[in-house]
Amino acid sequence: MAIFLTESDVEKLLSMSDALAAVEYALRDFGNGDAQNQPRQRVRAPRGVLHVMPAGWFARGYMGYKAYTAFRGGARFYFYLFDSNTGEYLAIIAADKLGQMRTGAASGVATKFLARRDAKTAGIIGTGWQAESQLQAVCAARALEKVKCFSRDETRRAKFAEKMAARLNIPIEPVASAQDAVVESDIVIAITTAAQPVVNGEWLKAGAHVNAAGSNWTTRREVDSTAVKRAHAIFADSVAQAKIEAGDLSQAVSENVIGWHQVQELSALVSSRATGRIGDDDITLFKSCGIALEDVAVGALVYERARAQGIGIELPF
Structure with a gap:
């Protein structure tokens, strides 16, 4: 039964x-x-x-x-x-x-295979319920020493920092802007309901890894086309699903910034059928749609x- x-x-x-x-x-x-x-x-x-x-x-x-x-x-x-x-x-x-757990886990797997092995810092934009598992998974994949968090509500980001610092036993600093969260972070996490980009590609340091996990509508995106253009390796948990859901990528394709042939399956990376990061200065991007x-x-x-x-x-x- x-x-x-x-x-x-x-x-x-x-x-x-x-x-x-x-x-x-x-x-x-x-x-x-x-x-x-x-x-x-x-x-x-x-x-x-x-x-x-x-x-x-x-x-x-x-x-x-x-x-x-x-x-x-x-x-x-x-x-x-x-x-x-x-x-x-x-x-x-x-x-x-x-x-919540599987969405975080997918970003954790992407981080394991794409982020620099010596990544120590992370910046997270978004401090809601889904942000908790995103940060938890990234911390399971890399031994982080410091995290910065940003959301529009000052009280919510302060509470998130306090709660997650106690849970993960690492210092988490609430910051005043998305730019402050991204600049100098080895790993960047976007987990928001934003319709317009919250991650500007010009803010990304050399060698950064980005998890964009908040949106699954073509009309919305969390990372701008500059971030997509700067990425040396771009992966999605499903390219087929990304084509109909991932505004982060489809809008960049529409702007002729990238082609879909440049977006690879995370499963191919995990099964050693694709190459991800090559050098320490490579910027890598994972677009999570959330798959069945x-x-x-x-x-x-x-x-x-x-x-x-x-x-x-x-x-x-």
Whole structure:
């Protein structure tokens, strides 16, 4: 019988280090042809949007999809897991925390493979809930010594700095501008709802790595075309999905700053089928759209642990 797992269950069962390992493992299999991912599909209703994201991790015997609605009252996320060998329904998982962790984990994997090995500083723009897992994952990938954070609300950025400094045991300084957060940072994280760029490419130091993770609409972008142009290596968790969702890249393509042939799959990098950073002065860019395979990776892990520990509500099918 299938089980239902709550947000509380997910929080108990999933750590960031485990999410990082699961997402990296799934991306490696994807690069080797042992997984499949389909871009997000959207159904636009008069007052909101239904989003559906399917994928299969066949090397591990799982497939599933995340479905969520976004209406004026907020978003509701659920993930549905199946056995890819038998078609058996395995679980329905409340997927708000799941999504936060897998989005952070994808940026953590990109940071592991693209940032300078000696990266010590990071600047993060955005101090909301998703920013927490972004910073947590980057800190798991690199031994950071200092972080600067910026958001428009001075009180929120101060609270974020205090909270995350205590959680990660590193100094975090709230700063007065996006430029202050970016300048001299080895790793730059953009995780905002901004429609216009918050990262100016002229601010980036030589050797910086950028994770742009906040937007999945072509009408929005967090990094400007200068940042994209300066990047020696550009990766996305799905190029197909980036073409229909990533304004950071599609607008740069429209401006003839880059071509889509310059954007590579993160899975190809993880599976050693693509080259990322070559020199210490290279600027690298990861555009995260958030893909279904990442949901399958962490969803499968949570399901396995729940079964092993007897956690979950049995469903009548």
